[in-house]
Amino acid sequence: MDYARMRLKYHGDPARLDEVLQAECRDKCVRKLPTLSTTEGFRFPSTALAEMATSEAIAEIHASTIETSHTVLDMTCGLGIDTFAMARKGADVTAIEIDQKAYKEICHNTEILGLGNRVHTVCADSIEWLRENDRHFDIIFIDPQRRDSTGRHFLLSQCVPDITSSFQLLTSRCERLIIKMSPMADVKAVKQELGLDHCHVRLIGTTRECKEVVIETGTHIDKDTVECITVGRPSLSFIPGQGEISSRYDIPAIGDILLEPYPAVMKGVSLGSLRRFTEAKLAPETHLFTAPDGQVSAFPGKKMKIIEVIPFSKSAIKGFARSHPSVNVAVRNFPLTAPELARKLKVREGGDLMVHGATLADGSRVLILTETPH
Numbered sequence: 339m340d341y342a343r344m345r346l347k348y349h350g351d352p353a354r355l356d357e358v359l360q361a362e363c364r365d366k367c368v369r370k371l372p373t374l375s376t377t378e379g380f381r382f383p384s385t386a387l388a389e390m391a392t393s394e395a396i397a398e399i400h401a402s403t404i405e406t407s408h409t410v411l412d413m414t415c416g417l418g419i420d421t422f423a424m425a426r427k428g429a430d431v432t433a434i435e436i437d438q439k440a441y442k443e444i445c446h447n448t449e450i451l452g453l454g455n456r457v458h459t460v461c462a463d464s465i466e467w468l469r470e471n472d473r474h475f476d477i478i479f480i481d482p483q484r485r486d487s488t489g490r491h492f493l494l495s496q497c498v499p500d501i502t503s504s505f506q507l508l509t510s511r512c513e514r515l516i517i518k519m520s521p522m523a524d525v526k527a528v529k530q531e532l533g534l535d536h537c538h539v540r541l542i543g544t545t546r547e548c549k550e551v552v553i554e555t556g557t558h559i560d561k562d563t564v565e566c567i568t569v570g571r572p573s574l575s576f577i578p579g580q581g582e583i584s585s586r587y588d589i590p591a592i593g594d595i596l597l598e599p600y601p602a603v604m605k606g607v608s609l610g611s612l613r614r615f616t617e618a619k620l621a622p623e624t625h626l627f628t629a630p631d632g633q634v635s636a637f638p639g640k641k642m643k644i645i646e647v648i649p650f651s652k653s654a655i656k657g658f659a660r661s662h663p664s665v666n667v668a669v670r671n672f673p674l675t676a677p678e679l680a681r682k683l684k685v686r687e688g689g690d691l692m693v694h695g696a697t698l699a700d701g702s703r704v705l706i707l708t709e710t711p712h
Contacts, residue, residue, distance in 0.1 A: 339365070363388040370394065371419065379450045383443040387417045392481075392518075395569045396542055396549055397423035400479070403516070403540075403554075404429050408476040411512070413464035413499070418444045418457075420479065420518075425456040432475070433457055434464040465499045465507070474511050481518035490520070494531050502531050514556040521548040521605070528553060539564045543602035545571065545640070551605070566638065568600040574638045576606075587699035588618035590628050590647050596694065596708050597627040598668075599639040621699040624671040626706075642692060642708035650695065650703040655682055662707070664689035671697045 341362040348354035363382035367375040370393035374380050382388045392400075397419045404410065406428030412421045415433040417440070425431045433448075435441040441461035448457045460467060464480075482497035484490055494517070495502045501517065508515055519528065525539055528551075536559050540552040545568060566574040590596060597617060599607070607625055617627040617637065627637070634641060648654045666687055667680040672695040679695045680687055694706040 359385065367391070374419070374422075374447075377450065380447055381443045381450075382417070383437070383440040387440060391417040392419050392550070393569075394419065394423070399540075399542055399567055399569070400424065400516075400518075400552075401427040401429075404477060410477045410479055411468075411473070411475045413468070413478060413480040414482060415444055415459075416440065416481070418447060420481070421457055422447075422451055422453060424479070425453045429456065429477075431457050432460060432473075434460045434462055434467055436461070436463055463499070465504050468504075468507060468511060476512065477514045477516060478508055478512040479516045479518070480508070484520050494519070494528060505532055509555070512556070514554060514558070517553045517555075519551045519553065521550055523551040525551065525553070536560060536562050538562075540567060541565070541602040541605045542567045542569075543600065543605070544569050545600055548601040548605045564606055566600070566603040566606045568602050568638065571600065572636065572638065574603055574606070586618050587621060588628055589698060590620065590644055590704070590706050592644055592647060593631055594628045594644045595631050595634050595711070596642045596644050596706060597629060597634065597637045597639050598642070598670075598694075599625060599627075599637075603638045621671060621697055624696050624698070626670050626694065626696055631711075641711060643711045644706060644708050645691075646705075646707040648705040648707065650705055654705060658693075658705070659684040662691060662693070664691075665707070666692040667695070668692060669695040672703065 339361070341358055344358045345355060348358060360382060363385055364375045366385070367388050371391070373394055400420050401423040404424055404427060408429045410424050410429045410431045412424070412431055412433045415421050415435040418433060421431050421433040433444060435444055438461060441459065445459050448454055448459060480501060482494060482499060482501060484497050494500070501508060521543070529537060534555055538554040538559055540554070541548060541564070542552060543549045562578050564576055564578060604625060617629040620626045620628070631643065648658070662685060664686045666689065667676045667683070667685065669676050669679055672679070674682065674695060690709060692708050694708065695703065696706060697703050
């Protein structure tokens with residue numbers, strides 16, 4: 339449906355425009371909010387909040403970290419997906435939202451979902467509310483707004499609310515402070531901004547992309563820990579610098595399995611996660627691994643069978659498209675981006691095969707053609 343055309347058609351008719359808004363948001367959110375988007379009476383305040391909302395699957399991951407009967411303060415409620423998941427877990431949630439329209443819909447949706455006895459909604463500036471109310475919570479959960487008219491922000495001091503200036507207030511009012519951030523957030527920079535010695539880091543994503551970085555701090559945390567979580571897959575937990583295994587490097591061979599870490603795990607590379615695996619790595623900065631077919635461990639990533647290894651050269655480039663006109667393209671530690679490599683190879687993206695442009699330990703570059711094992 340052409341929603342822009344529908345909005346133009348019903349300009350000046352609030353009731354019909356609201357119908358268009360609800361239909362558009364339901365269409366946009368049917369995958370990430372399969373339950374809520376099909377719940378009769380559930381309402382969306384805006385397309386912006388619908389687009390920025392976390393998925394139900396990731397909200398369930400957040401809810402899994404709390405206990406029944408915990409008291410939780412959600413300082414940036416938004417569409418309320420995390421609030422609703424934590425309330426369904428049994429937590430008593432105080433949900434604060436500064437936007438009047440969003441607040442109104444949160445109140446409505448709380449009743450529609452039958453969570454009125456567990457969710458207490460407040461329309462206010464959450465930092466000011468916390469200053470004015472002498473309340474203590476088991477958990478304070480906050481997802482600072484990262485977008486404004488100037489673009490996206492990755493430093494906490496640039497987000498709203500600015501929790502760097504009120505960090506002591508927040509930590510004094512809870513046992514556990516959980517901060518949800520952009521998937522581009524630099525954990526080391528965040529720790530420096532907040533003056534943290536130690537924290538627990540959750541890197542959460544799907545098999546296609548890292549969705550968010552979550553930092554938890556509190557008096558119960560006395561060392562750095564990392565958890566890489568991929569929706570629907572086993573998680574990977576580790577202590578940076580502990581139990582690391584020196585990587586061995588090998589040349590990929592036809593018939594071997596090429597292993598590509600899931601995006602959340604890849605994000606953990608900078609924190610030392612992948613050195614734990616004994617599979618051979620292509621190079622120190624090429625985060626792809628290989629293992630003989632049939633000897634793959636419980637590796638947290640995609641597994642692809644190598645069907646060809648081609649030295650990256652002018653002759654290889656010239657003849658590649660004749661043999662493989664359609665192929666998916668990816669790169670790891672390579673001088674070209676994936677789109678640049680696709681253009682140079684003159685291939686159409688698609689099909690069942692994938693070619694990885696990669697650099698080996700000796701500095702040479704190769705094209706590794708793979709297929710997904712059945």
